[in-house]
Amino acid sequence: MRVLVLGGGYAGVALTRRLEDRLPNDVDLLLVDDTGEHLVQHELHRAIRRPAIVDEISIPLSDVTYRADVKTAAVTGIDADEQAVTLADGEEIEYDACAVCLGAETADYGIPGVTEHGQPLKRLPDAEAIRADFLDALDRPDGRVVIGGAGLSGVQTAGELAALAREELGSVDAGPELLLLEQQSSVAPGFDAAFQDAIAQALRDRGVRIRTDAVVAGADGDSVTLAGDEEIACEQFVWTGGITGTAALDGERPGVRGDLRIADRTFVLGDAARVVDADGGPVPASAQAAVREARAVAESVVRLVDQEQETESGDEGEALFPPRPEQFRFDAAGWVVSVGDGAVAQIGPAVLTGRAAKAAKAGTGAGYLGSVGEIERALDLVYDELGAAGDR
Known part of the structure; x- marks a missing residue:
């Protein structure tokens, strides 16, 4: 039997480690990731200001696994009906069970110029690029740096840029204006009001200007345009406005329910999916959700493997029904x-x-x-x- 885990992020690593402990040794466990490194994503913003932190937050997958095979390759296609995955070099890998943990990409929502001019923060080279351009922008104190999207990623990015300006110039007021834009009515949309208020105050205390109800409608190399045709000149534009699916999933984040399945033997979890848990509640895309989803999927995969091995051995006779998958319920810590x-x-x-x-x-x-x-x-x-x- 072959169990396939696609993606070495939070969900993929948590799932692989659980399966390493619980699957029989004769089951082939393969982890496929396009970088071969596990990135501690919730600390990525730190690399903007402290590049040396890369050594702490980028970990070879071989260091966090002990029996799974690790393959460095990009996944380009997933056929859940045929139980097969296609890689960028054309290789096809068949599976008996597969967990898709490929994460997500930054969404541009079709807004003109965002892909070309908005800097994302998803990978280490993104942090390097944001840092380099911001250091250049510090030479233009009358300018402006715009961060589009005030979710947690945008908040953390704005905070790091403010701290970097203070370290380089002695005061954030000596550098370009830092402007955080959010289309909703508050920063950190979807969280409790008291949490939102505390975040907004922390940003303002550090010299970050916040504009809510500000919908980005376009961008070019010199400015960001808001709905209503207001144009905001800027030296740099960082975009953290949301997420979308990877190319392997045709740019979609498939919706899954509490069993986290898109087919009997194919699971999608972490940021790769839009999850509604077993109690009917939407699950936020977050590290803690991904790790907890991995626990449920591990249980479901172990049940599949156990049943198939029992069926092949003849100990239980031919299984009439597939095993019941574990149901995922989310309660934020x-x-x-x-x-x-x-x-x-x-x-x-x-x-x-x-x-x-x-x-x-x-x-x-x-x-x-x-x-x-x-x-x-x-x-x-x-x-x-x-x-x-x-x-x-």
């Missing part, structure tokens, strides 16, 4: 977002700022790294988060 050297956290109804929020942020990142066996990197990350001077 809390939320935490970096804002420069500070942070805002929500744990239950309580909203935390200052040192307590920074500790929560450090604990989240370190706890995840520890869970994949990267203890030294976890300790380095705690030191980086809690030892950084600056905002409190």
Whole structure:
């Protein structure tokens, strides 16, 4: 039997590690990823200001797996009916069970100029490009840098740019204006009002200007245009306005219910899917959701493998029905977002700022790294988060 995991992000790594522990040794477990590296995505914004953090947040997949085969290749097609996957070099891989954990790409929503001129933040080269262009923009203090999209990624990016300006110039006021645009009526749309308010205040305290109800309608090399034809001149345009599916899924994020399946033996999880859990609630695209979804899918895959092996051995006779898949239910443990050297956290109804929020942020990142066996990197990350001077 062959079990295939596509993608080495949060969902893919969490699932692979669980399957390594639970699948029989005679089952072929293959992890396919286009980079061969596991990126701790929720810390990517840190690389804008501190490039050295790359060593802590980019981990060879071979370091976080112990029995799975790891194949570095891009997935270009998935045929759930035929139970086969196509790779960029034309190779086709058949499977008995497959989990699609390919993540998502930055969505441009068809807005003219966004793909050409809006800098995304999904991979390490994106952080490098944002940093380089921002350092150039610091030479033009009368200019403006626009960040489009005030979800958690946009908030963290704006916070890092503000902190970088202060480190380079001594004050964020000495550099170009930092303008964060959001089409909804508040930053961090979809979260509790108290969490939103604390994030907005943290941004303003660091010199970031916020405009809500601001719908981006276009962009070129010198400006961003809002709905209503207002034109905003800028030196740099960073775009974190949303996500869409990968090319392997035809640019779509398929909708899945609590069993996380698009076919009997094909699962889609993490940012690659639009998930509605077993209780009927929409699940946010987030690291904590991806890791928890992996637990449910691991259970479902183990049941499939067990039944097939029992059927082949004749111990239980031919199975009349496929095993019942595990149902996924999501209950958020809390939320935490970096804002420069500070942070805002929500744990239950309580909203935390200052040192307590920074500790929560450090604990989240370190706890995840520890869970994949990267203890030294976890300790380095705690030191980086809690030892950084600056905002409190």
